[in-house]
Amino acid sequence: MLSLITLALASTALAAPQLPAGLSAAACPNYPYCDATTGFLSVPDVPGAADVIRAQEAIIRGNIAPTAGLPGIQAHAAAEAAVQQQSRGGFPAHAAAEAAVLLQQGRAPANLNAGELAHFQAEQAVRAAEQNLIVNGLQG
Numbered sequence: 001m002l003s004l005i006t007l008a009l010a011s012t013a014l015a016a017p018q019l020p021a022g023l024s025a026a027a028c029p030n031y032p033y034c035d036a037t038t039g040f041l042s043v044p045d046v047p048g049a050a051d052v053i054r055a056q057e058a059i060i061r062g063n064i065a066p067t068a069g070l071p072g073i074q075a076h077a078a079a080e081a082a083v084q085q086q087s088r089g090g091f092p093a094h095a096a097a098e099a100a101v102l103l104q105q106g107r108a109p110a111n112l113n114a115g116e117l118a119h120f121q122a123e124q125a126v127r128a129a130e131q132n133l134i135v136n137g138l139q140g
Contacts, residue, residue, distance in 0.1 A: 019025065043053045067073050086092060099109035106127075108120050 043050050086095075095111075102109045106124060108117060112120060
């Protein structure tokens, strides 16, 4: 019975978490997290590398999106979402049918850019002038 207990204790001791090769408990006391006191990315012997590595560690620790400060990222995300929306099954056909109905009703379809909207408005002005000529004739 004593040998069974000894064997159970030995297997429990061997099942304790093992550190990866080359990592000591002193270098990373709270493995696998390796906190900010010691850092967790290796720093190459290059001028300025320590600052870059510390900034990268701060981003990783803070769970900050690396694109958060990029100029134009919101416009890019909106364009990407529009592409994903357009690629849904059946959506392009539905959008085309909706635009055709709105055009027949003389209303501007959704999602026109500035140039297309200006063209649509000019086209509507020409049609209105055409209708005015038909109704009133050339009286004047």
